[in-house]
Amino acid sequence: MEQLPGGRRLRLASSLGLGQRCWEVTLDEERGLLAWRDPRPPRRGADNCFVPTSEIIAVEETEQNKKQRSTGKWQKMAKPHAFTVYYVKKARNHRWRCRDVTFWCADEYLCNQWIQALKELLEMQKCRPKQLLVYINPYGGKRQGKRIYEQKVAPLFSLASISADVVVTEHANHAKDNLFEVNISKYDGVVCVGGDGMFSEVMHGLIGRMQKDSGIDQNNPKAPLAQCNIRIGIIPAGSTDCVCYSTVGISDPVTSALHIIIGDCQPLDVSSVHHNNTFLKYAVSLLGYGFYGDVLKDSEKKRWMGPMRYDYSGFKTFLSHHYYEGTISFQPAKHTLGSPRDKDSCRTGCCVCKESEQQLAEQRKKCGFKHEEDEDEWKVIKGKFLAINVVNMSCACPRSPKGLSPAAHLADGTADLILVRKCSRFDFLRYLVRHTNRDDQFDFSFVDVYRVKSFQFTSKLSEDNESSVTDIGKKRFGQFCRDHPACCCNIANSTWNCDGETLDSSAIEVRVHCQLMKLFARGIEENCTDEAAYSHSSIEQLL
């Protein structure tokens, strides 16, 4: 072990071969960095590089014969010894790739010393999973789930010495039911290969299992839920991969696999949805009534169209221009520092999420969970709405990279309630278009947005007494109007779109549970030019 001028410990420093030249290679344990530098006087564009040890995927001894055959570079050396380091290379737009670099030297002992030191450092990363349970939906998205896992993900898991028990689902709810039966303590994480629907299924299985094991009744809307500490990894392979996109910054199976391998952890808020003391569902992305509910309901009938069905149903629903009457009650979130109109978004290591979670924990310590629920004020809004959206995260996707609520936080114990009141078709179109450009989608007189911690909705129809004769008339009328897309009068009820699944009830009660679960992700990183960050001038300070 070498000592650096500042008293810093350097685990190893050697001159090793890389390609056809000798490089100064150092392993700085304290800073957690592996660096390699060309010792010749610095030239512009010289390839000086470093990799955080937390982003090293694996280290392997390299067979010299194999390399000799393929490159012929080592022919001059009688008996070279070599090792290969596989690491995360960050490319543009949050895309990660696995890259490798092979160092060689004549001294076998030195080579082994390097391999051992690097392996010891990897062993010390306790957050990395060793045993995973993987569920693959073979029918999600373009039906590529199995191929994506086998060709892109499994080889990386095996490189990182992760063993996986793989279940290819045979029917809907297979993964969810299975999660209630398996010996979950045996696994360091659960991975789902599919879209948002598949993620939702796995999440329901895990959260449900956790509540069952802790003796918590999910039907009680006020019960504090048991946190789910086993992380979920999402390998995107669906038609909609919004949860993956909003928590990683890209829908890319290799990037997601690498986040799983290095053991990233992103806490996530979850909303519970109840009706009349009956548990309906959990939601992590969108709860949408009106426009997004109607799009989903219509698209369900057109599954045969594949991912195209959302475009078709979206257009059709836009033309129908239905609005819905109802009453919304909500408790504003007072514990959080953020607001939905903030210019800053939730990013890796978000301090708004951290501080909000601490505030909530302190409040609960002081006053107790029940007090907080009962005492906080409720605001009530009645009106006619084209869309009511409650989002726990930005809901970004490739088509709308900033999402439905760009400043929503992943783990601050709140949801953003977006109310789009009755307006003209043209105004609604302007609102929708703003999701795809830089303009503020909340800057309209007919749009209101609130940051809330709980929320209730009752449609006018149920308020007016579900059993009355007039209701039956309205229901019929509603059906009539649904069949006439050009008619923009209000129909009886819309349907709630809960993370891409329909809910049976329009009257719902929603509560946000702060950081109820965890993902193998790190939130969206600030978009720096990562390649630059990993090379050139900054290396000078490190060596």
Ligand SMILES: Nc1ncnc2c1ncn2[C@@H]1O[C@H](COP(=O)(O)OP(=O)(O)OP(=O)(O)O)[C@@H](O)[C@H]1O
């Ligand atoms: N083997 C299976 N057969 C049929 N359905 C399944 C199977 N496995 C999972 N499912 C269900 O398929 C639904 C959709 O899956 P997934 O999200 O992976 O695909 P998707 O194409 O993105 O669908 P969506 O856009 O509706 O979310 C999920 O709700 C899941 O419960």
